[in-house]
Amino acid sequence: MSDLATAAAAMGLPEALVERSVHARAAATGASVDDLLTEWSGGDAAPVATPPPAAEDEPAATPAETPPAPQSTPEAPAEIVVDVPQQPSPASVAAATGPYKPPVLVGARDNPMTVLAGVVGLFFIVVMVAIVGPSIPVDSPGARSSDLPYSEAALEGKGVFQSIGCAACHTQMVRPVVADVGLGAVTLNDSNQVLGARRFGPDLSDVGSRLTSAQLEATVSGLGDHPSLTLGPEDLDDLVSYLSESVTSVASAAEEAES
Amino acid sequence: MADTQTADIRALLGGGSDEDRIAATHFIVGAIFLVVGGLLQLLALFAVRFGDLFPVSFGRIEPAANLLLMIGFAAVSLFGGVYYVLPRLTGTHLERRSFAGLGLAGMSGLSVLGVLAIFFGFGDGSQPLGLPWWLDVPLALVLFLPALVTISTIRNRTEERSFVTLWFVIGGVTWLPLLYVAYLVTELPWVSSVTYAYAEVFFSAGFVTMFLITVGSGLVYYTMVKELDVPLASRQLALVGFWSLGFAAGWWGAAQLLFGPGPTWVAGVAAALGLAWPIGALANAANVSLSLDGAWDEVGEKPAVLSGVLGLYLAVGVGIVAALAGFRSVGSVTSLTSFWEAIEYVAITGVGTLLVSSVVFGALPRVLGRELETVAKARRFQRLTIAGSVGLLISLGAAGILSGFSWIAGSNSGTYVDAGEGWGAGLGATYDTLVLIALIFGAVLFLGVVGYASIVLGTLARGRAIPQEVLVDKVSDDE
Numbered sequence: 163m164s165d166l167a168t169a170a171a172a173m174g175l176p177e178a179l180v181e182r183s184v185h186a187r188a189a190a191t192g193a194s195v196d197d198l199l200t201e202w203s204g205g206d207a208a209p210v211a212t213p214p215p216a217a218e219d220e221p222a223a224t225p226a227e228t229p230p231a232p233q234s235t236p237e238a239p240a241e242i243v244v245d246v247p248q249q250p251s252p253a254s255v256a257a258a259t260g261p262y263k264p265p266v267l268v269g270a271r272d273n274p275m276t277v278l279a280g281v282v283g284l285f286f287i288v289v290m291v292a293i294v295g296p297s298i299p300v301d302s303p304g305a306r307s308s309d310l311p312y313s314e315a316a317l318e319g320k321g322v323f324q325s326i327g328c329a330a331c332h333t334q335m336v337r338p339v340v341a342d343v344g345l346g347a348v349t350l351n352d353s354n355q356v357l358g359a360r361r362f363g364p365d366l367s368d369v370g371s372r373l374t375s376a377q378l379e380a381t382v383s384g385l386g387d388h389p390s391l392t393l394g395p396e397d398l399d400d401l402v403s404y405l406s407e408s409v410t411s412v413a414s415a416a417e418e419a420e421s
Numbered sequence: 422m423a424d425t426q427t428a429d430i431r432a433l434l435g436g437g438s439d440e441d442r443i444a445a446t447h448f449i450v451g452a453i454f455l456v457v458g459g460l461l462q463l464l465a466l467f468a469v470r471f472g473d474l475f476p477v478s479f480g481r482i483e484p485a486a487n488l489l490l491m492i493g494f495a496a497v498s499l500f501g502g503v504y505y506v507l508p509r510l511t512g513t514h515l516e517r518r519s520f521a522g523l524g525l526a527g528m529s530g531l532s533v534l535g536v537l538a539i540f541f542g543f544g545d546g547s548q549p550l551g552l553p554w555w556l557d558v559p560l561a562l563v564l565f566l567p568a569l570v571t572i573s574t575i576r577n578r579t580e581e582r583s584f585v586t587l588w589f590v591i592g593g594v595t596w597l598p599l600l601y602v603a604y605l606v607t608e609l610p611w612v613s614s615v616t617y618a619y620a621e622v623f624f625s626a627g628f629v630t631m632f633l634i635t636v637g638s639g640l641v642y643y644t645m646v647k648e649l650d651v652p653l654a655s656r657q658l659a660l661v662g663f664w665s666l667g668f669a670a671g672w673w674g675a676a677q678l679l680f681g682p683g684p685t686w687v688a689g690v691a692a693a694l695g696l697a698w699p700i701g702a703l704a705n706a707a708n709v710s711l712s713l714d715g716a717w718d719e720v721g722e723k724p725a726v727l728s729g730v731l732g733l734y735l736a737v738g739v740g741i742v743a744a745l746a747g748f749r750s751v752g753s754v755t756s757l758t759s760f761w762e763a764i765e766y767v768a769i770t771g772v773g774t775l776l777v778s779s780v781v782f783g784a785l786p787r788v789l790g791r792e793l794e795t796v797a798k799a800r801r802f803q804r805l806t807i808a809g810s811v812g813l814l815i816s817l818g819a820a821g822i823l824s825g826f827s828w829i830a831g832s833n834s835g836t837y838v839d840a841g842e843g844w845g846a847g848l849g850a851t852y853d854t855l856v857l858i859a860l861i862f863g864a865v866l867f868l869g870v871v872g873y874a875s876i877v878l879g880t881l882a883r884g885r886a887i888p889q890e891v892l893v894d895k896v897s898d899d900e
Binding site: 281298 | 510546576591599677684756761824
């Protein structure tokens with residue numbers, strides 16, 4: 163049996179706690195860990211080393227300034243009662259030195275499981291209203307990008323658009339407000355576009371009707387203020403296809419003409 | 422000396438009760454993620470101002486930063502706080518402790534993997550985290566583990582009376598995984614873009630109010646009472662704070678999609694219920710203030726309590742700004758702008774760090790047996806965090822308002838010239854200056870974040886030995 167195990171057995175404490183305590187005591191007194199363990203196991207008292215000069219950033223090595231760690235007080239191990247599974251008595255909290263003074267953590271005799279039921283129930287109500295409700299299509303004039311005949315490359319490009327995080331800066335959401343006049347037809351809620359919630363750069367709902375493919379490719383590659391996106395040639399082509407085919411106002415006009 | 426310290430730290434983390442070891446490990450891991458996430462968040466702001474400075478664009482840096490801050494820092498640290506208070510409030514040992522360890526490993530590992538996936542182009546672009554489905558689904562499952570630990574422990578409680586912190590803990594740890602499941606809607610290919618967008622903003626908003634501020638406020642209640650031994654002023658006010666934050670406050674996110682393609686009634690409901698954020702935060706802040714009546718002199722000497730008070734009041738301030746922007750008149754200017762970026766930035770990094778530091782500063786000495794290092798450093802951290810948060814909220818918020826007015830005045834389409842369109846081109850030098858000021862305040866906030874991590878790690882490595890609080894089984898009066 164190791165010294166640590168012997169000491170833990172002698173003190174009736176878990177080895178982990180004794181190990182942690184003996185290191186703290188050793189740091190505080192300058193004694194060696196082995197000597198302390200021998201002492202705690204019932205052997206001779208450990209010689210206390212002359213403390214080294216105090217270092218300001220290592221107060222633990224300064225006995226005069228450091229109160230001994232209570233959990234390392236082998237003289238009074240009986241005060242510490244740790245995890246006695248055969249006694250299912252209520253657990254509590256205690257500082258290892260001195261009597262434990264409980265804080266004013268007074269509660270009421272309510273059932274936390276009732277709170278849990280309320281928490282779960284109300285969450286589902288909120289989700290119904292916050293996500294499901296808004297998803298119901300509204301019949302109003304605007305652009306239906308889901309009707310756009312996106313090419314296969316453009317649909318691949320939508321994936322590229324998402325994976326590189328374009329929506330972090332660009333919306334694809336034209337709103338019926340003054341700020342969005344000229345951006346294209348108002349976006350409807352059956353749209354397949356990535357709406358986004360920030361507009362650090364311009365809205366891209368209708369960018370295909372404003373810029374040519376060459377201009378789009380130059381921009382994505384770092385022309386002007388736009389950061390250069392490190393894309394492979396295939397991803398670049400797909401992304402440009404997606405943006406080129408984003409022409410909601412044309413789709414809307416065609417739709418209105420049909421109706 | 423270094424070897425001795427390493428051995429000592431290992432002994433510290435290996436000692437004490439399982440609960441305290443688990444809590445301490447969560448705090449330390451959370452602090453490390455906070456520094457890395459905070460740095461990425463600052464780099465993201467750099468990218469907004471200076472564009473093409475980094476090989477990775479803003480669109481990838483931002484979700485990576487969000488992931489590290491929301492999951493790696495806030496969730497991990499707050500779950501650590503939950504594991505710290507649960508045994509002390511329920512009178513029983515933490516149940517299913519292996520789940521707690523598994524949860525920590527899962528959240529940490531998935532955060533790291535997620536950042537790599539986003540940087541290498543495997544993300545799906547969803548806001549705020551941008552994880553691909555093969556990381557989203559495991560993360561959702563992992564987030565249920567702390568809820569299982571919490572509920573199992575509470576079911577086995579021996580303490581019949583429940584302190585208010587328990588409500589906040591139950592609510593927060595239950596809502597977070599449920600929020601994430603709702604957020605998984607973004608992984609379904611057939612959902613409309615409106616559903617997608619509402620699921621995104623609902624998760625962002627819900628994370629802040631239904632988890633971060635809810636659990637953080639609950640832990641501040643516990644820390645305040647524990648540190649100063651003062652009774653709680655009002656249980657009813659805490660009840661108002663809890664249900665306001667938890668049930669209604671998640672609506673503030675929907676205001677970001679004002680005038681969007683969703684039904685108009687959503688905007689009205691969101692504006693009304695969005696008020697629940699400042700109401701709930703104010704109820705908690707007022708409750709703590711009333712509880713501290715007569716003990717304010719001591720608050721300055723207790724970094725844990727001061728952090729909690731500052732965090733609660735900062736949450737009130739950010740909540741008021743967010744609620745105002747939910748109204749149509751204000752929203753017509755602020756919608757889609759950096760105004761909302763400012764709110765999320767400050768809510769997660771500023772409010773989050775202050776609330777987390779409250780419980781961590783209170784818990785660390787008790788679980789490590791080491792004195793907090795140091796009160797002066799804690800004050801510096803608090804000053805930097807508050808100054809950075811307030812300055813950033815004002816400057817980045819003002820930049821957003823300026824954008825909104827510019828768009829209204831000239832229409833966003835007016836900036837479209839040639840191929841070099843966009844990226845602030847039409848917003849003028851004032852916008853750029855405001856973002857630059859925001860960047861400076863962001864750096865101040867980051868210094869605060871580093872200060873917090875330095876205190877946590879410094880306490881572990883160099884804190885003076887003090888009496889450690891040891892969880893023991895209560896000896897009956899007969900004995």
